[in-house]
Amino acid sequence: MRIRYSALIGAMALLAAMMVPGMASAHGTHQKAKMSGSKVVGESGAPGGEGTAKLHLLRGKGRICFTIKYSGIGSRDGLNIGVYRGKKDQNGAEKIVLVNEEKKDPIHGCVDGVANGLLRKMTRSPRGFHVNLKTDAYRVDGAMRGQLKRV
DSSP, X not given: XXXXXXXXXXXXXXXXXXXXXXXXXXXXXXXXXXXXXGGOSSSXXXXXXXXXXXXXXXXXXXXXXXXXXXXXXXXXXXXEEEEEEOOTTOOOOEEEEEEESOOOSSEEEEEEOOOHHHHHHHHHOGGGEEEXXXXXXXXXXXXXXXXXXXX
16 A cells, blocks of 8 residues: 655654644643743742742633742732733733732633733744743742743
């Protein structure tokens, strides 16, 4: 049985596209950020602040699901965790609020209604975004932050 070259080439192209890091699949794109107080740009972050943020971007559905673990921030009063536009040494505008006043750890959930254009930018250039955890004690620049990267 002979395989047509056009079918073989098409199958190989599909397989290659699925293997390219950061390409969105039917199941979404996974990203993560390793956060720490030492990565905060501007004012000092929490000296012992450490954490991780795992994001699952579902383009086409306008949804981000997340799991966030953290420690070493002191009081959790005024807790706010969001995705911000900004490269490694830049602060930027908050684009997506993930958590506002949630007190449990680990924190997980989903945010609906995220613009597909924003999800597309995050998929194509995750290093242009960071996750920032703020509290009342670290309201201006945050207790900890970490740049997003593809998983």
